[in-house]
Amino acid sequence: MSAPPLYFDHAATTPLDPRVRAAMFASLDAAPGNPSATHAAGRAARERVEEARAEVGALLGAPAAAIVFTSGATEADNLAILGAGRARPGGHVVSLRTEHRAVLDACRRLEREGHRLTLLTPARDGRVDPAAIAAVLGPTTTLVSVMLVNNETGVIQDIAAIAAECRRRGVLLHVDAAQAAGRVPLDVSVLEADLVSLSAHKIHGPVGVGALYVRREPRPALQPLLVGGGQEGGLRPGTLPVHQLVGMGAAFRLARISGPAEAAALGLLRDRLWSALADLPGTYLNGHPTARAPHILNVSFEGVDGEALLAGLGGLIVASGAACGAESGEPSYVLRALGRDDALAQASLRFSLGRGQTAPEVDAAAAQVREVVLRLRSLAPA
Amino acid sequence: MSAPPLYFDHAATTPLDPRVRAAMFASLDAAPGNPSATHAAGRAARERVEEARAEVGALLGAPAAAIVFTSGATEADNLAILGAGRARPGGHVVSLRTEHRAVLDACRRLEREGHRLTLLTPARDGRVDPAAIAAVLGPTTTLVSVMLVNNETGVIQDIAAIAAECRRRGVLLHVDAAQAAGRVPLDVSVLEADLVSLSAHKIHGPVGVGALYVRREPRPALQPLLVGGGQEGGLRPGTLPVHQLVGMGAAFRLARISGPAEAAALGLLRDRLWSALADLPGTYLNGHPTARAPHILNVSFEGVDGEALLAGLGGLIVASGAACGAESGEPSYVLRALGRDDALAQASLRFSLGRGQTAPEVDAAAAQVREVVLRLRSLAPA
Amino acid sequence: MSLQGYSAEVLDLLARAPGAGRPDGVGWVSGEAREPLTATHVRFHLQASAGRIAAARYEVRGCPHTIALAALAAAWLPGRAPAEVVLDVRALAARLQAPIGKLGRFLVVQEAIGAAALQLAGRPA
Amino acid sequence: MSLQGYSAEVLDLLARAPGAGRPDGVGWVSGEAREPLTATHVRFHLQASAGRIAAARYEVRGCPHTIALAALAAAWLPGRAPAEVVLDVRALAARLQAPIGKLGRFLVVQEAIGAAALQLAGRPA
Ligand SMILES: Cc1ncc(COP(=O)(O)O)c(C=O)c1O
Numbered sequence A, B: 001m002s003a004p005p006l007y008f009d010h011a012a013t014t015p016l017d018p019r020v021r022a023a024m025f026a027s028l029d030a031a032p033g034n035p036s037a038t039h040a041a042g043r044a045a046r047e048r049v050e051e052a053r054a055e056v057g058a059l060l061g062a063p064a065a066a067i068v069f070t071s072g073a074t075e076a077d078n079l080a081i082l083g084a085g086r087a088r089p090g091g092h093v094v095s096l097r098t099e100h101r102a103v104l105d106a107c108r109r110l111e112r113e114g115h116r117l118t119l120l121t122p123a124r125d126g127r128v129d130p131a132a133i134a135a136v137l138g139p140t141t142t143l144v145s146v147m148l149v150n151n152e153t154g155v156i157q158d159i160a161a162i163a164a165e166c167r168r169r170g171v172l173l174h175v176d177a178a179q180a181a182g183r184v185p186l187d188v189s190v191l192e193a194d195l196v197s198l199s200a201h202k203i204h205g206p207v208g209v210g211a212l213y214v215r216r217e218p219r220p221a222l223q224p225l226l227v228g229g230g231q232e233g234g235l236r237p238g239t240l241p242v243h244q245l246v247g248m249g250a251a252f253r254l255a256r257i258s259g260p261a262e263a264a265a266l267g268l269l270r271d272r273l274w275s276a277l278a279d280l281p282g283t284y285l286n287g288h289p290t291a292r293a294p295h296i297l298n299v300s301f302e303g304v305d306g307e308a309l310l311a312g313l314g315g316l317i318v319a320s321g322a323a324c325g326a327e328s329g330e331p332s333y334v335l336r337a338l339g340r341d342d343a344l345a346q347a348s349l350r351f352s353l354g355r356g357q358t359a360p361e362v363d364a365a366a367a368q369v370r371e372v373v374l375r376l377r378s379l380a381p382a
Numbered sequence C, D: 001m002s003l004q005g006y007s008a009e010v011l012d013l014l015a016r017a018p019g020a021g022r023p024d025g026v027g028w029v030s031g032e033a034r035e036p037l038t039a040t041h042v043r044f045h046l047q048a049s050a051g052r053i054a055a056a057r058y059e060v061r062g063c064p065h066t067i068a069l070a071a072l073a074a075a076w077l078p079g080r081a082p083a084e085v086v087l088d089v090r091a092l093a094a095r096l097q098a099p100i101g102k103l104g105r106f107l108v109v110q111e112a113i114g115a116a117a118l119q120l121a122g123r124p125a
């Protein structure tokens, strides 16, 4: 191998920011402190935890007390959906077919537990009309779950409008914001969501830690997923992993301070990448042309096999619609829900950008992709 | 303050071993790799995960494939008990009053979900007679949960004998071994448990990661707590926190290699500590005199207030029966289950030892405790 | 397994317990009180002179706040008339930063002082 | 979003695709096959001489294993009689470390070769 491959898979996971790393290492090197203990080390640990909690809240314009730490956005999604659903048995739950598996599978679990489930298909541009959600809300509807930024396409939903519909009918709104934090504005006083899922490792924090924002007033009742221990106000027991929480706090602090400028820069890179690909014939942008997060670009290429495309891109680390989830081997269910046929859904690449990425890297990636697409097309029967 | 306080609270959490730290840092510094991805970094991450899984399995004499990573022993306990219980609705569950809250609360949750629950009280020495368990097993019994090493007293249960009773009746056995790993032998071919909960931070690994051993043949059905993503064979979705798993693997490796010698050394220190305290009048060892893990010593002191005792021990970090769980303010439910009255349960100290602790530290701790106990008694009305 | 942090004053009073001990001179009266649940046990010894408390000592088994309160009370009592020995328990709890759950134990201190004062009041001045 | 790792041979054959392309001389016959679900599409071109295959070319749209298999087949075909052109698909899948799910696509390659060979067989030698 020559140069190390270029990393365009930040929506999967991001490298740890050196400043986050430093904060975590300092925490790991501190005296052992179980934040539930009250000796000095325990108190110091608790202070670091509360600082981190405040930092996570601050990115949402929320008080620290609204933040419940979890092991990641998967758990936060489950806690929100299973927790809210089980606290309101036999209700009606509404979500989208383009949600992350953690949301979809939790909704389906609720369905097996006696809830009614409505999964809406967004428009071909990936957006759902808030009126389409309003249309299915009924007297038994208890929960709506809609993500802010889609992890495959980057499409942004109009959460504030959806929240208004939910509020009007007294329905809880959960928002998976794992891909939104640090990329798009995330102020809960604007979004008006009741529950918001967050993850650290999508914005240069550590893997294995996330959080659920739980609105304070009114505070939605949630049945915890885990019991025993009383931590996190009884919503999430277990010894708190201080170094992980400190890492998440540091990552969210950086996102708060430098997120807007960074998002603008990533948006320019994303546009540059798209410009460099768009004039290839048979190239399609997946998802809404403008209502999109700055760090994700999803493109389908006609006339090539997605797996061969990805395999040909040895110098790039990029995600593909070819086999979403190692096991299934099926083309992206998200792109299919947007009306792409199997072949185009499969022949897609998701480029996702992150901190420190440069224009020359983007240009090199575009050049590689063009070369491989053209070469694979040249092999194919006319 | 003068010298930093001496740490005798390893059963709460342990300092990170420098070798574990190094392994974690190396992992954090590696190229970002989501172990579900198949680019080179993803494959490297997956290899590190599988090495860690093999290390955790090795301490139990179990294959790597039997290990499901979780966010800690709390989650492992919940996954075992709620997972096994929900897969067998309406059954009968048996456990002990001296179990960890994560086990007790999960059992109580099952009870609310329609299971019958029997909680047995161990003998005054903390041990449960396997025949007492056998006596309550009935045709509907689905699950028995008994911990190997008690976290407050260090008492060891006769798991192999309990397992034999369970096997005879086709009942699943779950064992919380959070305090056992690295301290007492933990070979599942001897213990014959179906499910075993583990935690990394009790043996000098990172907080926030644990595992559930799930026997392979026969493999007990478990309903996952979290859904969405398919990781860990569908039992535990979420992006795998590679650095955390690597840390757990390194900690379990050290425990496998140096655990037996270390346990012997800790046992000597524990005996030394007890010798230095036992001749104080009105001093009682809590729990069985010999069936005990080497790292925990729990002692009650007559005629003193537990909170004043703890507060007087400014130079020691040690746990107290005075307020088990910051919120409750009630004396240890574990010691009360062993028949200690409230005053003695409250006036108890749990000393827990760990790697690198020395005889002079033990002597200094004993001297401090003697001094404070004698002084508090001198203040008390005769 | 955990306790609230203590104020510096509580820790200092716990460490020194000024005025603690059973007096051995003559002319002392004693009062005591107990709270079985927490095994709190307080005994106060008072000496009077000219109808006023001249000296106070105490014995105590109790939590750090209880010990601290006993010490504060022992320092506060001299100079008071036996009828005046009602501690401002809420104010003292606030000063000692004691959690609300400790008020019951504080009343044990008050009760012991009251019992001793009652005996003083029953004596010729 | 993820794929199995590929063997070095597959990656090499994918990168070079030896023998790929549409021949432009005379005397070629062609056969093709498709599998719509995966959009796999294979066309084989064969040239015969003295009742044996003399040269083989291919066009392919498919996954890396399919492309690699087409390349291996094109190298293996010359010298065979049209009736002998049955690939040992299982052995080749093993050699290419292809997952079992790829066998369906491999049969598309086989089918295209078979269709071309059938035309050869129908011609005078
Ligand atoms: C939209 C979305 N939700 C949830 C998750 C799960 O996050 P985590 O890896 O923190 O469990 C992800 C990432 O995989 C995501 O992109």
Ligand SMILES: Cc1ncc(COP(=O)(O)O)c(C=O)c1O
Residues within 6 Å of the ligand: A237, A238, A239, B011, B012, B071, B072, B073, B074, B075, B077, B100, B102, B147, B149, B150, B151, B176, B177, B178, B179, B198, B199, B200, B201, B208, B209, B210
């Ligand atoms: C016996 C026992 N089980 C479970 C736990 C919970 O472990 P964790 O902190 O990894 O969730 C502990 C420690 O608190 C324990 O001692």
